[in-house]
Amino acid sequence: MSEEVWAWLHPQLHDLRSGEHPDSTWDEVRERFRQQTDDHPAAALLIERLDLLPDEERERVLGGDELDALAYEAAHTTAEPTEPTEAPAEESPAEESYDEAAWHEFAQTNLARWNGDAGSWTEFRAWFAYYAAEASVGVPAETFLQYVDGLAVDDRIATFLQYGVVITPPDEVEEPPASTPALDAQTEAAVDEVLDEHPEFAEISEERRLQLIAEVMAEQALAEQT
Numbered sequence: 001m002s003e004e005v006w007a008w009l010h011p012q013l014h015d016l017r018s019g020e021h022p023d024s025t026w027d028e029v030r031e032r033f034r035q036q037t038d039d040h041p042a043a044a045l046l047i048e049r050l051d052l053l054p055d056e057e058r059e060r061v062l063g064g065d066e067l068d069a070l071a072y073e074a075a076h077t078t079a080e081p082t083e084p085t086e087a088p089a090e091e092s093p094a095e096e097s098y099d100e101a102a103w104h105e106f107a108q109t110n111l112a113r114w115n116g117d118a119g120s121w122t123e124f125r126a127w128f129a130y131y132a133a134e135a136s137v138g139v140p141a142e143t144f145l146q147y148v149d150g151l152a153v154d155d156r157i158a159t160f161l162q163y164g165v166v167i168t169p170p171d172e173v174e175e176p177p178a179s180t181p182a183l184d185a186q187t188e189a190a191v192d193e194v195l196d197e198h199p200e201f202a203e204i205s206e207e208r209r210l211q212l213i214a215e216v217m218a219e220q221a222l223a224e225q226t
Contacts, residue, residue, distance in 0.1 A: 005042050006075040012037055013071055016050075017062055026058065041078040046071050049122065066123065069130035076129070076142070103137040107144070107163045114160075116169040118153050125149070 015021070016033055024032075030047055037043035049070050050058055061067055110131065114124045125145055132141030148156045157167045195202060 005040075005078065006072055009037075009040070009042050009046075009071055009075050010068070012043065013067055016067065026055070042071070042075045045074040045078055049074065049126075052122075061123070066127055069127040070123075072130040072133065073126040098137050098139050100140075102135070103140040104163065106132060106135050106137050106141070108165060111160050111163055111165040112167070114167060116153065116157060116167040121156075 012033070015036065016029060021029055021032075030051075033043065034047065050061070053061060061070065110128060113127070114120065129138065129141055129145060132138050148159055151159065153169065157169070160167050
């Protein structure tokens with residue numbers, strides 16, 4: 001059933017894409033799409049997801065492949081499950097079989113595309129589910145996504161590590177240390193003079209050394225004024 005919804009929804013995305021109606025506002029594009037799709041649940045969910053995005057982010061999604069990924073997820077989320085007709089309940093449907101090695105390779109390659117930010121998870125999730133289905137590993141991917149959906153960010157990152165994928169949250173990325181400003185010739189000569197008088201300054205950190213030198217130079221300047 002979900003594939004039928006996707007097959008119907010995909011052609012409808014044409015009018016949503018950036019560039020099709022350059023003079024229209026998002027509100028106008030949204031309303032046309034709703035009328036065109038008769039507020040189908042999958043289309044309504046897609047619009048809801050797009051409404052949550054900032055304007056610039058929405059424009060970027062509408063201009064790329066991520067629109068397909070969001071729509072694909074909406075189609076699968078809202079599709080009604082089909083009832084089995086002939087197969088016994090204990091038998092697994094054929095479409096649920098998958099290549100375990102292919103799934104692990106896909107996961108190791110593509111899980112690393114998430115940046116560790118909770119705010120980007122929904123967009124990444126849709127992208128991952130879409131391309132997993134394209135790679136014929138949609139079943140294990142959806143099982144995995146449903147599991148990590150309920151985890152906190154730290155636990156989700158720990159689960160990724162089980163696939164050999166290391167995610168560094170944005171707030172843990174180290175910034176390069178600030179460089180020490182260059183000194184003019186006169187100041188550099190004064191610093192050398194202070195260091196000659198206080199050789200113990202050479203044994204401490206550069207930041208603290210410059211601070212002490214500045215204090216000594218300030219005292220010397222004050223003494224010269226009195």
